[in-house]
Amino acid sequence: MDKTIRKKGKVMEEIYETIKKVSIKIKDVLMYEDTDYTSHTNATGDTQLALDVRCDKLIEKEFSKLKCVQKIISEEKDEALHVNENGRYIIGYDPLDGSSLVDVNLSVGSIFGIYEGGIDGKNLASSVYVVFGPRVELVIAQDDVKLYRLQKDGTFGFVKNVKLNEKGKHNAPGGTQKHWSSEHKKMVDDIFKDGYRLRYSGGMVPDLHQILLKGGGLFSYPATSDVPKGKLRMVFEVFPFAFVFEKAGGKAIDGINRLLDRSPSHPHDTSPCFFGSLKEIEKVKAVYE
Ligand code: AFP
16 A cells, blocks of 8 residues: 555544544533533634533644644634644534533534645545434544444444435424525425425434434525525534535535535635435425526
């Protein structure tokens, strides 16, 4: 094997090991620490939970130790944090997505996009997400998509490769319904008329994880009259999952264009997004194009 490829593989392993290590710490924080709000808002204007800040700090501490990391950009920070000028990768992450679900004891997750050469969709080298539910599961998308699960001995054991079917059975329609466009509403109604079942918790990580592991379906967070550019952030949420869905054999679009062809002008920019298996994305395109 080529020396550069071998080196790249080693460096990626180091990043994955760091995410595994920090995930175990986050699991403990979620289990035992309080769910109070802080008096601060993040760059998107969400009031931060003490848990958001705790998880962000844990991730910052671990990634700051890695030579291969040039900078980290967190959903919870206004500015990027420079780690090592000569580092190869930029890590864009959401430390605790769906954190408002912790106080009702629903699943939440952490999302990591590993970028090489800038935070454009095309520069994603790999993406990882972690689901904190009854169990802790970790998914790594690089050349393919692999599922791991935390075991009794504190290590993540490989479970299986994840592949989407051409058509699924689940529909996860995000956004406030009264703010949907009439076309979007009709599309969602038609999908249900086709026999799809509703699966939506309000946590992007478990909702997309369910679609991936149950073979397919559609997750949408469209442009709405209250959030015309969508709610979900490209760098920390949308691109990493678009990468996972494509590597699993599905597609991810903003309604018309491939999400991974998008370039945010600011790290906290949002985009409407649709993730699904091939048949469902065809349905979206038929409405939006
Ligand atoms: P929080 O992190 O503020 O709980 O938001 C979660 C989230 O960003 C994402 O995980 C969900 O898919 C989406 O918001 C849900 O938004 P709606 O409640 O508007 O459907």
